[in-house]
Amino acid sequence: APMMRFNLIIVQPPLILIAGLYILFDLSTIANFGGNFGGSIAHVSGLAFGYASVKLRQNGTDILGWFTKLLESIARIFTASRNKSPKMKVKYSKRNVGKKKKATSTQGKTKTDADYNVEKAERQAKIDAILDKIKSSGYESLSKVEKDYLFNEGKRL
Structure with a gap:
């Protein structure tokens, strides 16, 4: 400068x-x-x-x-x-008292950048292989597992 x-x-x-x-x-x-x-x-x-x-x-x-x-x-x-948020009160309905909720926490699932990049590359390679199969043989040639994988990865993006 x-x-x-x-x-x-x-x-x-x-x-x-x-x-x-x-x-x-x-x-x-x-x-x-x-x-x-x-x-x-x-x-x-x-x-x-x-x-x-x-x-x-x-x-x-x-x-x-x-x-x-x-x-x-x-x-x-x-x-x-x-930045203060208003005080909120949690109300419990009588139906949910005593019932346990499933844990939806992501704790313990953290990944390093390297692990994330490796998994991302593996997913991308699998998607590319499925797309190549569609290109050569058509969508109907895919197995149910491949169709489900492609559908789930599409939703994920």
Whole structure:
């Protein structure tokens, strides 16, 4: 991004050149004690801090982690009231009291990305084989198991 061109009327200098000229202007203002001395000090200090924080972040040190957490906690104060759901009450009918429901939880069925990709590739290969069979021999040549598999995979997508 520093070498990205900035469109001016006649020339298209890279952003790094514009930033460098701005920094030189601020440094000359500081050296001459002229103009907006305090503003120039603030700009150069902000530049130095920003550069240092980026370089430290690239090396794995996050010096702004505490500040990020502070801002997130402040934002949570303002968004917490919007995200609250109304209090809901669960009512049980007399018919369902004492009856056990079947567990529909998916806990214990989590897969790694690699396992999921292998299963997906196997399913796709099986579908491709069935479709090739349809192409060569027609739909009627499929067994009931193949028809059911194709139907269930179609619903799954």
